[in-house]
Amino acid sequence: MGRQIQITFDAHDPRALSSFWRDVLGYVHPGPPGADLPEGADPLAAWDDFLARAGVPEDQRNSRSAIEDPDGHGPRVFFQQVPEDKVAKNRVHLDVRAAPGLQGEERMAALEAECERLVALGAKRVRRDEPAPPMSTGYLVMTDPNTPDYRF
Numbered sequence: 001m002g003r004q005i006q007i008t009f010d011a012h013d014p015r016a017l018s019s020f021w022r023d024v025l026g027y028v029h030p031g032p033p034g035a036d037l038p039e040g041a042d043p044l045a046a047w048d049d050f051l052a053r054a055g056v057p058e059d060q061r062n063s064r065s066a067i068e069d070p071d072g073h074g075p076r077v078f079f080q081q082v083p084e085d086k087v088a089k090n091r092v093h094l095d096v097r098a099a100p101g102l103q104g105e106e107r108m109a110a111l112e113a114e115c116e117r118l119v120a121l122g123a124k125r126v127r128r129d130e131p132a133p134p135m136s137t138g139y140l141v142m143t144d145p146n147t148p149d150y151r152f
Contacts (some may be wrong), residue, residue: 006076007094009146014079015044017146018065021077023121024096024144027067104131111140118142 011017022029029043032050037043051061063081068074099110108131115125122145131138 004075006078008078008080010082011079011146012081013062013146014065014081015062017144018067018077018079019044020122020145021079022067024118024123025067025074025077026070027074027077028070030066030068103137107131108138111138115140115142 009017009021018029021027029047031037031041031043031046035046035050037046048061052058065079067077069076096114098114099107102110108128115123119125119142124143124145124147126141126143129136129139129141
């Protein structure tokens with residue numbers, strides 16, 4: 001029997017980081033429990049209303065956030081607020097496959113286009129690794145807005 005997984009990120013600002021990853025992955029913020037949101041409704045505004053009605057103090061309303069694959073195929077991604085700064089390199093990371101099946105310059109051009117989109121969302125470009133057949137098809141290394149300056 002298979003298992004479902006949830007990927008969890010520690011963050012200072014769960015709402016902002018979840019919004020970044022929502023846009024990167026094409027995911028959605030789910031609505032609050034029991035809410036039947038009309039099409040086009042803002043799920044984050046619905047959460048604000050839900051938490052206010054539940055009596056959650058305003059300073060605790062950004063303690064967690066989540067995004068989900070609208071097609072139900074990918075894992076749920078959860079963001080939890082933590083007070084401490086990140087002190088080391090991530091031991092786990094997400095590989096966003098933005099150019100599956102492409103090779104050579106066509107692949108690298110597609111990755112560069114996706115890089116521009118992600119930088120506009122707040123990501124930082126770290127480096128480009130050129131294709132080195134047969135072991136590597138080439139890739140870009142980037143960080144999300146939650147990651148402090150990358151050093152190597």
